Amino acid sequence: MDQLTRRAQTTGSLLCVGLDPVGENVETRLREVVEQTAEYAAGFKPNLAFFLARPDGVALLQRLREWIPREVPMILDGKFGDIANTAERYAAFAYDIIGADGVTVNPYMGDDAIVPFARPGKAVFVLAKTSNKPAHSLQDEQLVRGGTLSDLAADVVQDLYPQHPDLGLVVGATNADALARLRQRCPELWFLVPGVGAQGGDLAATVQAGCRASDGLGLLINTSRSIWQAADAGAAARDLTEQINALRSERFSATI
Numbered sequence: 001m002d003q004l005t006r007r008a009q010t011t012g013s014l015l016c017v018g019l020d021p022v023g024e025n026v027e028t029r030l031r032e033v034v035e036q037t038a039e040y041a042a043g044f045k046p047n048l049a050f051f052l053a054r055p056d057g058v059a060l061l062q063r064l065r066e067w068i069p070r071e072v073p074m075i076l077d078g079k080f081g082d083i084a085n086t087a088e089r090y091a092a093f094a095y096d097i098i099g100a101d102g103v104t105v106n107p108y109m110g111d112d113a114i115v116p117f118a119r120p121g122k123a124v125f126v127l128a129k130t131s132n133k134p135a136h137s138l139q140d141e142q143l144v145r146g147g148t149l150s151d152l153a154a155d156v157v158q159d160l161y162p163q164h165p166d167l168g169l170v171v172g173a174t175n176a177d178a179l180a181r182l183r184q185r186c187p188e189l190w191f192l193v194p195g196v197g198a199q200g201g202d203l204a205a206t207v208q209a210g211c212r213a214s215d216g217l218g219l220l221i222n223t224s225r226s227i228w229q230a231a232d233a234g235a236a237a238r239d240l241t242e243q244i245n246a247l248r249s250e251r252f253s254a255t256i
């Protein structure tokens, strides 16, 4: 998370460029998108599924790692979630085979499915409130102890945070009320926020509800298809960065 904070501060950007490669000439396009967007990127987020669906997927991910400038964190979106000794193998894949700077993790199997990913200098974003359904039959379920299942996921991470300060949450942009609630519960955590662009998440509401009050950072706002499909990926990344920063300036009444 220190690397992410440094990157966000030096670029003045909270944009995460999602890399979900599909279509023709994937390798060329991937390289082009990285080259055109890197100056605006606080992070890159390749989604593992899009690579595993290719015969050369792991090798392509390794090449992608080389194209991404070292100062830009690469978060491997694998949504890993298994018992501890298996989680350790996934962590070895993500960090040692691919060279990712962070991962996404599914907390359904509990804290021992999360902790194996917590290595010094590696960011772990735990799914709390996903973007796929603004109202979610599982994550919005009210628990007997009070709060929802997504609140509970956030609480588990918040409890681990003092010992593992490189933990964060995945919180979708498609439900700003949930984002605000989780920001209140976890004031200092970094949130990886997918759902802007193709999924229709509200950017203004996301910035308003999700930025950290302490420093105006804390959000890594991801968009994948709207950059991948853009005729000019660099221009799409620049425009989105400028929109985010205009909203942050309004929110914090200062020039970001």
Ligand SMILES: O=c1ccn([C@@H]2O[C@H](COP(=O)(O)O)[C@@H](O)[C@H]2O)c(=O)[nH]1
Pocket: 018, 020, 047, 077, 129, 130, 131, 132, 170, 171, 172, 194, 195, 196, 197, 198, 199, 222, 223, 224, 225, 226
């Ligand atoms: O809650 C979540 C968690 C992960 N994702 C992933 O982010 C991108 C979103 O792609 P778009 O094209 O910008 O919609 C994709 O890789 C998802 O698997 C998510 O959307 N929501």
